[in-house]
Amino acid sequence: MIGPTGVLALAHTFGLLQSSVLAAVECTGTFKPISASEYVAAINPGWNLVQAVTFQDIKAAGFKSVRIPVTYADHFTGTSPGWAINGGWLQRVSDVVDMALDAGLYVLTNVHHDSWQWADISAAGANVTAIEERMYQTWLQIGQKLGCKSSSVAFEPINEPPINTEEQAAELNKINGIFLKALKDAGGFNTQRVVTLVGPNMDSIKTSQWFEAPTGYENPWALQYHYYSPYDFIFSAWGKTILSADDIAAVEKDIENIRANFTDVPLVIGEFDASPINTEPAARRKYMDVVVQKAKQLNTAVMVWDNGLDHFDRNTKQWKDPQSLQILLNAAAGVTNSLADYTTDASVDEQSSSAYVFHKVGDAVSDQKISISLNGNTLKSIATEDGKPLTPSTDYVASGGDITLKSSFLSTYFSSPAATGSKVNLTLTFSAGATAAVNVVQWDVPKLGLTSSKAVAGADLRIPVTWAGVNQPAAVKMRRNDGIYLFDDWTQYLGPLQAAYGTYSGQWNWDGNSLILTASTVNAVIAAGVSTTFTFDFFPRVPGNSLNYTLTV
Known part of the structure; x- marks a missing residue:
C-alpha cells in the first residue's frame, strides 16, 4: 500500500519529468462525475477487442460497453526519461475512443x-525503476490526450501483469x-474519472491474497x-x-470468494470467454449462464473477450452462437x-448433448428425446429456422423439460439418400429468457485425405478432411x-474421453x-523417435465416430 509518505516520494521522483512531455491539460465544458459503482452497473455487459467498424453492431446487439486494449510498446518515439509516444498513435487511440462513445x-x-514486453516486473533482472518511470510517462501522456473525455471513459493501468511473489x-x-x-499530473478531468485497478495476473486468487489499493487519491475505483x-x-x-x-x-x-474478500469494492470481470470454436454448445451455454448469473447476483460486471474468431464474425456481421449471446444478455439483466x-x-466413454439431435446414416429413423432444464420457465413453442412452427402432439410431445421429437417429423430430414450435415436448426422459445437452439444433424464418420505421413520438423501438418x-x-x-502417451502421461487418471488426449490450439487445431x-x-x-497414432474424435462423441492418422519417424 502507498501511504501519504509514498505519495510525496512519488511526487518528488516523477514531478520533474512532467516537463519532458506536456503541461497538464485543461478542459473546457463540464464533466459529470459518476461513482465506480455507477460505472460498473452501467457497463454490464461489455465486450472486448472490437474493431472500430463494429461498435455499432456491438451496441445494437445489446452490449453497453467496450474494453479497448491498446499496446504502446511499438509506438514510443523517445527513450528515458520522457518516453514520448508517437502523436499519431495517441490520436488514433483518441479517435477510436470517440467512435465508441458516438455509438453510445x-x-x-x-x-x-x-x-509482458517492457513492463514485466517478474522478469529475471527486471529494472523496476525503469518500469516505474516508463509507466508514469506512458499514463501521463495517455491522461493528457484523453483527459477531457466524458465520465463514460475509464482507465485500466496494465493488462494481466505477471506476478509470482508477494514482493x-x-x-x-x-x-x-x-x-x-x-x-x-496529466490534468483534465482525470482525478474525477473512474479507474479499474488490477491485482497480480488479474487472477482472482492472487488478487484476493496480495492486492492493496493505493491511498491519497481521489479517483473512484473498481477492481478488475x-x-x-x-x-x-x-x-x-x-x-x-x-x-x-x-x-x-x-x-x-x-466468483463468490473474490466478492467475499472485497465486499464493498465494485468488481469487473474484464475478460472471460467460452468459444464456439472449441467448446460443445450445451456446456458452453451453461457456462455462460453460470458465470453471468453469479456475477449479476454479486454486483459484478462482465466483459466478454472476442479476438475476432470466437463470437462475432466482423465480416459477415453474424453471431456464431446467437443463443450464447441471448443467454449472456438475459443473465446480465437477471432473467x-x-x-x-x-x-x-x-x-463415461461417450457424450450426449440436447443442443443436438443426431441421426447416423443407415439407421432407422425413430423418436428422439432432448431434455431442457426449464429453471422455472415453460416451453411456449418450437419452430424451424425459417419460422415454421412445429405442431404439438404431431411433431413433438413435451412433458416438462423432456421433449420427444417424433419420427414422422424427423423423417422429413433424415434418410439414407440424404446428405450428411446440419439439416435444420430448431428454436425453442420459453416464457422468459433466451431461446434454445437444437441442431438436427445427420452424420457419418468423416473421411481423411490421407491416413499417414512421415514427420517433418518445423511446420504444422495439415490433414485434408471431408466432414x-x-x-x-x-x-x-x-x-x-509403443503405448506411451505423447504428452502428459498423468492423463491416464482421467476418464476415457481424456486419457492421452492433447490440447486444442497448442497441440492440434482445425480449419474449414x-x-x-x-x-x-x-x-x-x-x-x-517413435511413430505415433492420432485419433481424431468428432461430434457426436460416441464409439465409432473417430479416425486414426499415423505420423511415422
Whole structure:
C-alpha cells in the first residue's frame, strides 16, 4: 500500500519529468462525475477487442460497453526519461475512443501487451525503476490526450501483469499508485474519472491474497479481474469437452470468494470467454449462464473477450452462437434462462448433448428425446429456422423439460439418400429468457485425405478432411505406437474421453477443410523417435465416430 509518505516520494521522483512531455491539460465544458459503482452497473455487459467498424453492431446487439486494449510498446518515439509516444498513435487511440462513445458505449481502455514486453516486473533482472518511470510517462501522456473525455471513459493501468511473489505484488500495488499519480499530473478531468485497478495476473486468487489499493487519491475505483476457469474446459485441454457439476460449483465458488474478500469494492470481470470454436454448445451455454448469473447476483460486471474468431464474425456481421449471446444478455439483466442438458460425468466413454439431435446414416429413423432444464420457465413453442412452427402432439410431445421429437417429423430430414450435415436448426422459445437452439444433424464418420505421413520438423501438418456431420473435431488422442502417451502421461487418471488426449490450439487445431497437428506436436514425435497414432474424435462423441492418422519417424 502507498501511504501519504509514498505519495510525496512519488511526487518528488516523477514531478520533474512532467516537463519532458506536456503541461497538464485543461478542459473546457463540464464533466459529470459518476461513482465506480455507477460505472460498473452501467457497463454490464461489455465486450472486448472490437474493431472500430463494429461498435455499432456491438451496441445494437445489446452490449453497453467496450474494453479497448491498446499496446504502446511499438509506438514510443523517445527513450528515458520522457518516453514520448508517437502523436499519431495517441490520436488514433483518441479517435477510436470517440467512435465508441458516438455509438453510445461506455469505454474502458488500458495499456495491454506491454505487460509482458517492457513492463514485466517478474522478469529475471527486471529494472523496476525503469518500469516505474516508463509507466508514469506512458499514463501521463495517455491522461493528457484523453483527459477531457466524458465520465463514460475509464482507465485500466496494465493488462494481466505477471506476478509470482508477494514482493512482486507489492511492486504492482505501487504501480497502481504511479498510474494514479500520472493521471493526477496529466490534468483534465482525470482525478474525477473512474479507474479499474488490477491485482497480480488479474487472477482472482492472487488478487484476493496480495492486492492493496493505493491511498491519497481521489479517483473512484473498481477492481478488475479476469476469469478463464476451468482451464481445461475453456481451452479444450486434454480432450475435455464436458463441463461437470463440480466444475460449475467451482466457478460459482470462485466468483463468490473474490466478492467475499472485497465486499464493498465494485468488481469487473474484464475478460472471460467460452468459444464456439472449441467448446460443445450445451456446456458452453451453461457456462455462460453460470458465470453471468453469479456475477449479476454479486454486483459484478462482465466483459466478454472476442479476438475476432470466437463470437462475432466482423465480416459477415453474424453471431456464431446467437443463443450464447441471448443467454449472456438475459443473465446480465437477471432473467432466468432455460438450458439444454448434456453429459456432466467425465468418467463415461461417450457424450450426449440436447443442443443436438443426431441421426447416423443407415439407421432407422425413430423418436428422439432432448431434455431442457426449464429453471422455472415453460416451453411456449418450437419452430424451424425459417419460422415454421412445429405442431404439438404431431411433431413433438413435451412433458416438462423432456421433449420427444417424433419420427414422422424427423423423417422429413433424415434418410439414407440424404446428405450428411446440419439439416435444420430448431428454436425453442420459453416464457422468459433466451431461446434454445437444437441442431438436427445427420452424420457419418468423416473421411481423411490421407491416413499417414512421415514427420517433418518445423511446420504444422495439415490433414485434408471431408466432414460428414458437425464440421468440427471434438478432441484428439495422441498415443505413441509403443503405448506411451505423447504428452502428459498423468492423463491416464482421467476418464476415457481424456486419457492421452492433447490440447486444442497448442497441440492440434482445425480449419474449414483440414485437421491440423501443430509444429510442436510433430516435433515431439520426432524427438520421441517413435511413430505415433492420432485419433481424431468428432461430434457426436460416441464409439465409432473417430479416425486414426499415423505420423511415422
